[in-house]
Amino acid sequence: xxxxxxxxxxxxxxxxxxxxxxxxxxxxxxxxxxxxxxxxxxxxxxxxxxxxxxxxxxxxxxxxxxxxxxxxxxxxxxxxxxxxxxxxxxxxxxxxxxxxxxxxxxxxxxxxxxxxxxxxxxxxxxxxxxxxxxxxxxxxxxxxxxxxxxxxxxxxxxxxxxxxxxxxxxxxxxxxxxxxxxxxxxxxxxxxxxxxxxxxxxxxxxxxxxxxxxxxxxxxxxxxxxxxxxxxxxxxxxxxxxxxxxxxxxxxxxxxxxxxxxxxxxxxxxxxxxxxxxxxxxxxxxxxxxxxxxxxxxxxxxxxxxxxxxxxxxxxxxxxxxxxxxxxxxxxxxxxxxxxxxxxxxxxxxxxxxxxxxxxxxxxxxxxxxxxxxxxxxxxxxxxxxxxxxxxxx
Ligand SMILES: C[C@H](O)[C@H](O)CC(=O)C(=O)O
Ligand SMILES: [Mg+2]
Numbered sequence: 001x002x003x004x005x006x007x008x009x010x011x012x013x014x015x016x017x018x019x020x021x022x023x024x025x026x027x028x029x030x031x032x033x034x035x036x037x038x039x040x041x042x043x044x045x046x047x048x049x050x051x052x053x054x055x056x057x058x059x060x061x062x063x064x065x066x067x068x069x070x071x072x073x074x075x076x077x078x079x080x081x082x083x084x085x086x087x088x089x090x091x092x093x094x095x096x097x098x099x100x101x102x103x104x105x106x107x108x109x110x111x112x113x114x115x116x117x118x119x120x121x122x123x124x125x126x127x128x129x130x131x132x133x134x135x136x137x138x139x140x141x142x143x144x145x146x147x148x149x150x151x152x153x154x155x156x157x158x159x160x161x162x163x164x165x166x167x168x169x170x171x172x173x174x175x176x177x178x179x180x181x182x183x184x185x186x187x188x189x190x191x192x193x194x195x196x197x198x199x200x201x202x203x204x205x206x207x208x209x210x211x212x213x214x215x216x217x218x219x220x221x222x223x224x225x226x227x228x229x230x231x232x233x234x235x236x237x238x239x240x241x242x243x244x245x246x247x248x249x250x251x252x253x254x255x256x257x258x259x260x261x262x263x264x265x266x267x268x269x270x271x272x273x274x275x276x277x278x279x280x281x282x283x284x285x286x287x288x289x290x291x292x293x294x295x296x297x298x299x300x301x302x303x304x305x306x307x308x309x310x311x312x313x314x315x316x317x318x319x320x321x322x323x324x325x326x327x328x329x330x331x332x333x334x335x336x337x338x339x340x341x342x343x344x345x346x347x348x349x350x351x352x353x354x355x356x357x358x359x360x361x362x363x364x365x366x367x368x369x370x371x372x373x374x375x376x377x378x379x380x381x382x383x384x385x386x387x388x389x390x391x392x393x394x
Contacts, residue, residue, distance in 0.1 A: 003097045004065040004139065009090045009128070011061055011082035012388035018058035018356035019074040019293060021319065021340055022048060028344040029163040035183035035218035037244065045185075058356065059124065060388055061085055061131040065098050071135025071377055073127050073323070074356060075293030079391050081124035086392040088112060089128050098139055101132045105299045109272075122271040122296055129297025130323055130378070137377035144298070144326040144378055145370070151329045156368045158339040161319075162346035165211055166204040171349060172365030174336065175210025175237065176201070180227075183218040191223070195230050202234045210237040217241055217269065221250045228258045238263035238287065245269040251284035263287055268318035271295045273303040280311050289338075291318035292327060301327055309333045321352040321360060322378045329370055339363055358383050 016023060024030055031047050038044040044051040057078035063071045075081075092107040108125045109116070116122060137144045145151055160168035165176020181197065182190030194213075201211055213236060219227065224242035231239070239262060243250040255264045265287040270276055272295065276288055288308055292301045305315045305327075315334045317324040328334040339362075342350045351360035358381040361372040373379060382388070 003099050004067040004069060006063055006093050006096055006098055006135070007066050008064040009061065009085070009093045009131075010064075010390060011059060011085035011127075011392065012390050013078050013082050014058045014060060014074075014356060014386050014388050016355075016386075017342070018353050018386070020054055020056060020058045020076045020078070021342060021352065023054035023057055024342075024344070029341075029346050030179075032163065033181050034179040035181060035215060037217050039183040039218060040185045042185075045183075056080070056120075059085070059127050060356075060382065061127040063093070063098075063131045063135045065135060065139065067139070069098075069135060069139045071131050071133075071138050072382060073130030073134055073293075073378070074353060075123050075127040075130065077120055077123040077127065081120055081127065082390070083392050084112070084121060084124040085128060086394045089125065090394050093128060093132070098132070098135050101129070101136065101299055104132060105129055105297070109296070118271040118275065123294050126293050126295065126297040126300075129299050130293065133298045134377035141376045143373050143375055145330050145373055148298070148302070148327060148330040151370045151373075152332055153329065154370055156325055156329055156363070156370075157336045158363045158366050158368070159210060159212075159336060160339050160341050160346075160366075161214065162341035164341075164346040165201055165209065167347050168341065169205050169209050172367070173339065173363070174366055175212065176205070177212040177214050177240065177338075180213050180215045180218065184220055184223040191227065191230070194227065195234070198231055198234045198236060207235060211235065212238045212240060212265075214240045215242040217244055219243060221247075221253055224250075224254050225257045228254070228262055232259035232262055236262055238265045240265045240289070241268060242266070248278055248282045248284055251279070252282045255283060255285060265289055265316070268294070272300055273307060276304045277307055280307055280313060285313075287314045287316050289316055289318045292320050292323045294318075298323070298327065305331055305333065319352060321357075322373070322380055325361070325368065325373055326378060329373065356383055356386050357381065 059077040159175035160173040263286040267288040
């Protein structure tokens with residue numbers, strides 16, 4: 001069977017929302033005094049944009065095959081990732097058959113290993129990998145979830161991440177994950193405020209609705225244990241990313257000391273099968289949360305998920321919109337998905353990568369039927385109203 005080759009790869013950057021969902025305008029819940037590792041410096045406490053959380057912007061990787069088929073994907077990484085894609089990774093893609101996904105992944109990873117392995121380089125590599133899966137799906141005229149083995153359930157179910165789980169409940173979600181607002185530098189008073197927010201939200205949503213805290217790497221072990229203990233009486237379902245992603249030992253201890261029934265989750269800033277093997281083998285958490293745009297793409301997520309499955313761990317990918325949905329619907333050990341609320345006041349459902357994609361499906365009453373994913377590739381298009389900038393060529 002003759003398979004087209006990949007003729008062109010192009011990398012673009014775009015600002016304002018998109019895959020860099022922290023790149024929002026003022027007054028957004030996602031940038032309102034959220035605890036971070038930088039919150040120990042009072043001048044960087046009120047806004048994450050003040051320390052540069054949105055400095056990179058979105059990376060768009062576009063591929064064109066010899067038969068004219070095109071594919072694309074978006075992730076974070078912006079201009080430095082565009083440089084890596086154009087100047088380094090393109091050589092492994094152009095000229096290859098569009099079915100050579102595994103080989104291209106291997107070449108991209110090992111060619112960059114001396115300066116890569118995690119972070120920006122793996123974001124860039126993930127963007128290329130996702131664009132390859134999109135291209136393969138477009139060429140075969142099949143959705144990516146078919147290529148992954150097919151849906152194991154007729155619909156996805158979502159929890160929502162926002163400052164307003166009470167509104168998420170009204171919108172039909174199964175739970176609400178709130179950002180933690182006060183870190184250890186704000187002492188006992190901050191801790192009490194965190195617990196008071198949880199207690200107030202519990203009173204608003206009732207006892208059955210899931211509530212979780214996203215700590216975005218901001219805590220140290222003792223604080224995390226204290227927070228978990230005090231949050232337990234308010235029915236906190238899980239404590240997420242409490243510690244630095246490098247502190248595998250801290251996570252292992254937190255998991256040991258967390259109140260019975262409370263889950264420890266982490267992994268959105270972890271990458272590759274080797275990073276997740278460490279989390280799993282050191283018994284760091286109950287749920288791993290790889291971001292398919294950051295962990296090594298779909299090719300790597302398949303491997304990460306298989307490792308987790310063999311150990312009985314759940315995989316609930318971080319954000320990532322359609323790139324997650326096509327995966328989650330195909331895996332028994334991913335029973336639900338995350339939806340990040342991008343409306344500034346978290347009071348309505350807007351597409352997660354708004355405004356960058358057209359046809360981006362969103363949950364209705366907290367659910368999304370597989371039919372919404374039944375389009376070739378990942379089923380989305382770039383919005384021509386968003387200005388793409390190509391900073392490098394090769
Ligand atoms: C709300 C969190 O601080 C972050 O912006 C998103 C995140 O970590 C998640 O969705 O998980
Ligand atoms: Mg998180």
